[in-house]
Amino acid sequence: xxxxxxxxxxxxxxxxxxxxxxxxxxxxxxxxxxxxxxxxxxxxxxxxxxxxxxxxxxxxxxxxxxxxxxxxxxxxxxxxxxxxxxxxxxxxxxxxxxxxxxxxxxxxxxxxxxxxxxxxxxxxxxxx
Numbered sequence: 001x002x003x004x005x006x007x008x009x010x011x012x013x014x015x016x017x018x019x020x021x022x023x024x025x026x027x028x029x030x031x032x033x034x035x036x037x038x039x040x041x042x043x044x045x046x047x048x049x050x051x052x053x054x055x056x057x058x059x060x061x062x063x064x065x066x067x068x069x070x071x072x073x074x075x076x077x078x079x080x081x082x083x084x085x086x087x088x089x090x091x092x093x094x095x096x097x098x099x100x101x102x103x104x105x106x107x108x109x110x111x112x113x114x115x116x117x118x119x120x121x122x123x124x125x126x127x128x
Contacts, residue, residue, distance in 0.1 A: 036077065038106055038110050038113065039110070041074060041077065041078060041106055042103065042106045044074055045099055045102050045103050045106060046103070048071050048074065048099055049096060049100070051067050052067070052092050052095050052096045053096070055067075056092045056096070060092060061091065062090040062092075063090050063091075063095055067095075068090050071086070071095055074102065075098060075102055078106060079102065079105055082101055082102055082105070
C-alpha cells in the first residue's frame with residue numbers, strides 16, 4: 001500500500017479545535033479585562049457626578065474635556081439611549097441630569113442581578 005501524501009490542503013481536526021478553543025479563551029479574557037462590573041460603574045458614576053457638582057458650584061459653563069470623555073464612555077457602556085440623549089451638550093446641568101438617569105439604570109440592573117433566583121433544572125433523562 002502506498003503512503004498517502006500530506007499536501008497543503010490537509011488539516012488536522014484536533015489542531016483546528018485546539019486553535020478555536022485558544023481563540024475563544026483569548027476573546028473571553030479580553031472581554032473580562034475590558035468589562036466593568038456594575039458596582040464599579042456605579043462608583044464611577046458617583047465620582048463623575050461629584051465632579052459635575054463642583055463645576056456647578058464654581059459656575060463653570062462647560063465641563064472639562066476629560067470629565068466629558070469619561071461621562072460619554074460610561075454612558076455608552078451602560079445605555080446607548082442615554083448616550084444619544086447626552087448628545088454634545090457639555091453644560092453641567094445637562095450632564096448631571098444624564099448621570100442621575102444613568103445611576104438609576106445601574107441600580108435597576110444591580111437589583112435585577114440580585115433577584116434573578118436559581119436557574120431552572122434541566123433533567124438529564126426525560127421521564128417516560
